[in-house]
Amino acid sequence: MKFTLSWLKAPLDTDADANTIADKLTSIGLEVESVEDAGGRLKDFTVAYVVSAEKHPNADKLKLCMVDTGGKEHVQVVCGAPNAHAGMKAVFAKPGTIIPATGAELKIGTIRGVESRGMLCSIRELRLGDEHDGIIELSADAVLGEPASKALGLNDPVIDVSITPNRGDATSVYGIARDLAAAGLGRLREGDLSPVKGKFPSPIQTILDFPEGTQDAAPMFAGRLIRGVKNGPSPKWLQDWLKAVGLRPISALVDVTNFISFDRGRPLHVFDAAKLKGNLRARFAKDGEQILALDGKTYTLDSEMVVIADDEAARGIGGVMGGEDSSCTDATTDVFIESALFDPVRIARAGRILGIVSDARYRFERGVDPEFVVPGLELATRMILEFCGGEPGEVVVAGAPPDWKREIVFHPETVLKLGGMDVPDDEIARILTRLGFSVSGKNPMKVTPPSWRGDIVGEADLVEEVVRIHGLDKVPSAPMDRPSVIARPTLTPAQKRARIVRRTIAARGFNETINFTFIPRAHAKLFGGGDEERQLRNPIAADLDAMRPSVLPSLLAAAQRNAARGFADMMLFELGAQFDSGMPEAQKTVAAGIRVGGATRSWTKSTHGADVFDAKADMLAALEAAMNGPMTAPIKQGAAAWYHPGRSGTLALGPKVLGTFGEVHPKILAAFDLKGPVAAFEVFMEAIPESKAKSKARSPFNPSQFQPVERDFAFVVNAGVAADAIVKAARSAERDLIERVDIFDVYEGKGVPEDKKSLAISVRLQPKDKTLTDAEIDTIAGKIVAAVAKATGGTLRT
């Protein structure tokens, strides 16, 4: 919402300057976006008279001007503008002035061998517009040597205010003036809204034509015919104001409606009555009904949009935009003014669907004053009669304002209770009264909001009115109580796990990333997603349309981008959501990571390409960090389809998959245009069991007093036997004594039959109550060999 300072000062009697007003507006909730004071900005540019303009001696397209700037001597200026001529008044910049278009300081220059001691400026050079056809020619009465801003009509600062959606009443200069007056910045002038007597019965009736139950679409429709007008340009002051706020003056009739829309927040429309057939009715459009609107575009309407129609066709999209065919022109002699009320929700919907942003829509969807339908019409009549002459008909009204009156029982102490601000009761009443509320009673007060404040419904709303006008800067700062003297921990177990997992993975050398949770559908399909339910209806880009079914595609895409930048080796991870469907609760938190490359060249020969056992270690580290203990659950061969089928594994507790790991399937790598190797892991955070430890105390520490014994065994087993099975079998041979079993060699090849492998384990026996004799050790060794043989068919390698 834009307005100029002089426009504001029409309804507001104040001496305040633009900056004071702007500060006050922001402090009462009408946030100032900008104050454009072109006059102040251009104060160094002055009016000059071009005494002579001769051809430049060394350049055909340049002119050599002698300029009277109001000083003692004429100034020589080289000018390239085709319209520079002797006898014109122009805008002059002396050396040292900053030229707005370039931001550079103007210097005395020599152009084609001739000195130039200043510049005559164009619209674009002053950043007043795009025109650059020539220099500005000021009117002959511009005063030599004075700032040019006055002659340019720029001495009226433009204030741009951002209006929140609840404040329909502030979409008008008058409404803003009312707020300022309530806040003590000046006095409000109401203006003349008295009725103009109609001189003849209206030949055009206004009709509300809505099915039962939908009358709220347009509760009121008023109008008036004025005959014998002479349309033409509106007065200069009105044109200046409209131009300053970004509107194009069109004609007196149209300018009046635009003025009242901005000045009073009351959108109006004027029809050329000669182009109407019969009466005007507000009704729903027919599905598919078309209208050529004032913006020159044809819109196809639906049956929930309201139109203003005559007997023949729709003549306007109600509350959004008028129709081209019935619009006023310079030839218009009889004008019909429409002033109606429309349902904000339907207006918003129509505007959104049709893609029309108009000043009328902006106001109607925020809510206009229901009591201002007829006063607005009277004001328009008065202005049209003044600018265009003519004879007014009688006002016709269909419908009535909806019942807006409501009384709020207001306990003034609520201001302190909610706002934490102590405002005397009489000041509360005074603020509300100045804003147009009627207040009676003391405590509680009975408060009736004015017709233009449909947003006020309860005590909290009244508190807001009081605190914003009284001044939010007066809200003190009041400490809250501490629930306990020393703060208690607040993180949930899941939140603590997420934190430790994140930092554990980073400590292993991974760089944490955060990626968009929407990815290309083609990527989603590679990871079991890409179905319709997980698609976005309105993606930000066509290739960011699928909610990701796994975190890995995000990481692989990131790896690809980094590889394209010349980084072949990396470790990336993310702790974020994967989506198992398009439903709110179908979201899993996953810690996923990838190792890409890894076989970096080093003189130490210590590196290796990322492989399944790196990923396994990463997964186990994350899980063990989360569980604060060893992860002993079994690991099964194989994982989801995006892993290498023979080089991947899954860790599960019963049906609950805690994690998967492996080398990424070559087809996936190809799809992401990645050169391998890539090893990946995924840890499913919600599947991790919660710690059952009830006590902080550790179990007792009872180290054995006896020497441990190590024995090595090599077994020959079928190649398909899982190493884990041998370890388990060996361990089970003598649970109380076998402390650990480690695999220290795996061998296939010469000396071992085909389809077999040799697996060497080291078993550590930890006696508890006496030293083991050789015979006892031999017995245990026998049990180990037997157990492995039983479980895996393995035989001792000889």
Added chain:
Amino acid sequence: MSDISKLESDLLAAIAAAKDEAALEAIRVSALGKKGSVSELLKTLGGMSPDARKAQGPIINALRDTVAEAIATKKAALADAALDARLATERVDVTLPIRPVPQGTIHPVSQVLDEVTAIFADLGFAIAEGPDIEFDDYNFTKLNIPPDHPARQMHDTFYMAKQKDGSSHVLRTHTSPVQVRTMLKQKPPIRIISPGRTYRVDSDATHSPMFHQYEGLVVDEGSTLANLKWVLEEFYKAFFEVDSVELRARPSFFPFTEPSVEWDLRCDRSVPGKITFGTGNDWLELAGSGMVNPRVLDMCGIDSTKYQGFAFGGGLDRLAMLKYGIPDIRPFFESDLRWLRHYGFSAFDLPTLDGGLSR
């Protein structure tokens, strides 16, 4: 000079002259071996008269001890020399680089989240979380944003495709639906912070379609705007690690709060590319807030005639940008290794109030 002292000086000279362990061992055998010169002398003691033995005993024993000690000392010296010689051959060029060690990092948003969490935990705020795909009802309706309300213009919302059961959901436009979820299942007093990913159909230099918010909610029987102001002051002071801050309140509008207030923080931006809080002549818009709209309380099953409270929120990414001088939001989510390494944090820099939130 007696024979014994000559023997001693001869032996000591030989020991000193020994070039290696073998030579030393030969000397040892020649002196202290079974038939060694010193051993032979010791044997003579047996045949002496008690008086002679008394006189000669200490002398011969002393000779033996002196020689034995000299041999031991020489042996150690020879061993040291041999070790020194070996170590000299084992020299390497220590300016060679170490084995490659990857340097992991924590993302600035995670780091700042931990900072925010630490501060609010001290004020008694728990962390509440909710899903990214959210019910329309929780994201809008229960927050007093009914269908077609003009306020929905503020949210350019991502909508999910229609589900099999006919329902349709949104990507949450703020973390406020977490407040709804909390109020629906928890009775006051409530003090929570809800951080998380949020989404809006918006993408330019300062906007990303996905970003992070943190929101606070307090519901009890008496918390006011004045308490809200105090919480924000304390938070910003702690977060930006400055001794004082100055907040400016501006009235605003959010459907879910009434009154609604936006907060600006006094700052100094006079040095290009740098921002300092607590001093200066500029104001930076940092948080939206307000007293929870009684309608929201009622819709969430909390008696608005008994309870009241406040809510506030801001951008986590934005906090990270301001505190750590990160100019642009978009690279936060582009996973450029160079950016991650440049702006990332060590895994071990877990923010604490006692250690200071940052290094």
